Amino acid sequence: CKETGSCVTVCPANALSLEAKAAAPAAKKADAGAAKEFNAKEPLPKAVQDYAKTNAAKSAPVAGGDVWSGVWIIVEYNHGRIAPVSWELLGEGRKLADVIGCELCAVITGYQVDHVIREAFAYGAEKVYVIDDPVLENFRTEPYAEAITGLVRKYQPEIILMGATAIGRDVFPAVATRLRTGLTADCTVLGIDPETKLLQQTRPAFGGNIMATILCRSRRPQMSTVRPRVMAMPARVEGRSGEIVREQQSMTEDEIRTKVLEFIPGDAKSIFLDKAEIIVAVGLGIASQKNLPLVEELADSLGATLACTRGVVEAGWMSHDHQVGQTGVTVRPKVYIAIGISGAIQHLVGMETSDYIIAVNNDPEAGIFRVANYGILGDLFQVVPLLTAEFKKRLQ
Numbered sequence: 396c397k398e399t400g401s402c403v404t405v406c407p408a409n410a411l412s413l414e415a416k417a418a419a420p421a422a423k424k425a426d427a428g429a430a431k432e433f434n435a436k437e438p439l440p441k442a443v444q445d446y447a448k449t450n451a452a453k454s455a456p457v458a459g460g461d462v463w464s465g466v467w468i469i470v471e472y473n474h475g476r477i478a479p480v481s482w483e484l485l486g487e488g489r490k491l492a493d494v495i496g497c498e499l500c501a502v503i504t505g506y507q508v509d510h511v512i513r514e515a516f517a518y519g520a521e522k523v524y525v526i527d528d529p530v531l532e533n534f535r536t537e538p539y540a541e542a543i544t545g546l547v548r549k550y551q552p553e554i555i556l557m558g559a560t561a562i563g564r565d566v567f568p569a570v571a572t573r574l575r576t577g578l579t580a581d582c583t584v585l586g587i588d589p590e591t592k593l594l595q596q597t598r599p600a601f602g603g604n605i606m607a608t609i610l611c612r613s614r615r616p617q618m619s620t621v622r623p624r625v626m627a628m629p630a631r632v633e634g635r636s637g638e639i640v641r642e643q644q645s646m647t648e649d650e651i652r653t654k655v656l657e658f659i660p661g662d663a664k665s666i667f668l669d670k671a672e673i674i675v676a677v678g679l680g681i682a683s684q685k686n687l688p689l690v691e692e693l694a695d696s697l698g699a700t701l702a703c704t705r706g707v708v709e710a711g712w713m714s715h716d717h718q719v720g721q722t723g724v725t726v727r728p729k730v731y732i733a734i735g736i737s738g739a740i741q742h743l744v745g746m747e748t749s750d751y752i753i754a755v756n757n758d759p760e761a762g763i764f765r766v767a768n769y770g771i772l773g774d775l776f777q778v779v780p781l782l783t784a785e786f787k788k789r790l791q
């Protein structure tokens with residue numbers, strides 16, 4: 396690091412800063428030819444000073460007083476699809492808002508979103524904040540983060556929640572950084588501390604071995620992303636309505652650094668993995684990509700959706716859209732058939748709440764057998780064709 400500040404000015408999430416104390420040891424260790432000695436008396440580059448001034452002004456106030464009020468759910472809407480976790484969060488948000496005694500609001504940022512507003516009311520929002528603008532047609536971090544941040548600064552909600560989807564995991568850290576507040580990612584349980592009324596944000600930690608409950612005591616808003624399919628879907632009540640607050644998008648197309656050249660939809664089956672009722676999932680036991688047709692045939696015989704472990708994604712045999720687990724999708728199908736999967740904790744957290752788990756593995760000690768309702772101990776290359784033949788016979 397040569398302390399030029401160039402990284403600070405180009406970071407799209409405004410997440411970097413250059414501080415004299417932190418920079419000094421790094422500069423001392425650096426190759427004398429590559430970086431000059433850091434001198435704390437020298438002024439920081441102008442770009443960095445400007446950045447610090449802007450962000451000091453933008454920093455969110457610390458908690459206190461009663462300015463910050465309300466539970467907000469950020470509704471994820473992209474290319475005509477509403478992420479169902481948005482409605483799960485409205486159900487959960489209702490409980491939190493009732494304990495605190497505040498209002499429950501939805502936030503919709505996108506383009507041509509009137510039908511989404513209706514749905515937000517139907518799922519329980521009392522008020523909906525909307526930014527409807529062509530620059531928000533395709534998801535991009537900068538304009539989405541700017542839109543949400545602008546609304547938060549103006550209306551000051553106490554809690555904001557979003558789904559831990561690919562979009563939520565992308566945009567929420569950028570929002571938290573702009574607001575200089577904390578964010579707990581991938582929560583599986585939320586609650587309100589009865590005394591302090593702080594949001595209790597619980598998530599697996601240390602590879603899923605413990606559950607950690609995290610509080611954000613001194614900054615506002617309190618922010619969490621929540622895994623899809625862990626909160627119950629609330630009842631949809633047709634005809635409910637409430638207040639709509641419309642705001643303008645502050646960023647113009649010229650100010651956005653990324654351009655969408657083309658939109659290529661993903662594999663339709665894997666997009667709906669989190670809603671699939673029957674899943675056939677494959678692990679490294681399949682040994683090679685050329686053996687995948689074996690499990691594809693099994694999935695077809697049941698009308699099931701195909702999924703996999705991270706091992707299979709890392710081997711390049713299937714795309715990440717299909718991955719179940721901690722860093723993939725959480726699923727809760729009626730039937731989950733695990734073929735050649737060891738049952739690592741990071742995989743189990745994404746599927747162990749399935750109604751019925753059937754595991755095929757040739758290792759009697761495999762962890763997957765501990766969560767399976769039915770275990771078939773055997774060589775998958777023998778067992779899977781037998782299962783496929785039997786399902787075809789019975790289901791035809």
Ligand code: FAD
Binds near residue numbers: 703704720737761
């Ligand atoms: P393996 O563990 O190699 O298991 C293969 C299994 O196949 C074995 O049990 C073996 O007995 C069996 N087998 C072999 N041959 C046969 C045969 N002929 N017949 C029957 N059975 C056979 N993993 C995920 O899946 N999802 C995640 O989201 C995820 N996130 C992670 C996040 C982090 C931070 C880390 C560190 C890891 C993560 N992992 C995740 C990786 C995880 O720890 C495991 O490495 C991975 O799940 C193992 O994949 P696997 O079961 O396919 O492979």
